[in-house]
Amino acid sequence: MSDALQDWTPEALGEGGVRPVVAAPDPVLSRPSAEVDPTDPEVVRLAADLVATMRVSPGCVGLAAPQVGVAAQLFAVDVTGHPKAVTVHGVFALCNAKIIEASRLRPGREGCMSVPDLTGDVKRASRLVVEGTLPGTGALVRLSTDAFEARALQHEIDHCAGLLFLDRVAGAHAIYPRKVYL
Template identity: 50%
Template sequence: MSRPEGTVRQVIGAPHPLLSAMAESVDPTDPDVVAAAADLLATLRTEASTMGLAAPQIGLSWRLIAFDAQLHPRSRSWAGELVVANPRLARASHWDHGREGCASIAGLTADVLRATRITVLGHLPGTGEAVTIEADAFEARCIQHQLDHLDGLLFLDRVPGALSLHRRLHSCDA
């Protein structure tokens, strides 16, 4: 199956209702899902300093995430530039706080507790092939952030209080 180029879509901002809704499972072989996967990647490539996006952020209430954490200075693992349909966190360990930001929340970052080692199961759009992702450090944080979007959560929902919030000062925040 040829890989569609995708269309850059607008990233929606909070408090849009899609960002607080549970996303629906998808058929990874459905042509509309394959097209949405291409749109996610095309949009991700144009978002400066953004390492991941979830389908709800481009207006689709589907369980579909895209990520590419290769260029982030805190990355250790790299699964590639990847889109995963129906991703599921299978294992999480080694918890730590780290700074996160979000393309859907301009100007803020926060210290969020996340696992630094994870295993995620899902399927590749197009073929439907099962995929297992082992990630650590920043890539693990990025993927968990995207998984939260599929469950209607924003990183602000994981902040224990106002002292954990920060104004975004530079573009290398997560």
């Protein structure tokens, strides 16, 4: 199944447009999203838009459909070049993703484009197996990952379930103002 991801490229989606990112407390961020047909042309276009929006957003390593106002189980991830990344699958999008296996909970700092002024410490699995379908082809993929890419996938899957990283922090003591670098 993972061969399908190796053969897939975001260029197969077509050219995407940049969409505005919604911020909390927008209600689309707090309700579970519907499963999608990965071969639906609207879903393919949305996937291309997620990749395009992610690429023009400094520091962005993942973006889910709810973050652009669409209640759909679809997200894009790319941790390429991130210093905390160990396993890197490059840029990819997944529909209807599910966590199959998760182990080794570790705390880590997270931020989010939909919560632009805060970061927080969240415990997430550092080893992960995820299944989902590729937009466009509809191919089922199963990928194993770890470290930062595992954290990014869990963060985006949470968005599709109507959860923000703020829902996962241990309490107010684990939330911090985002540092702004000029």
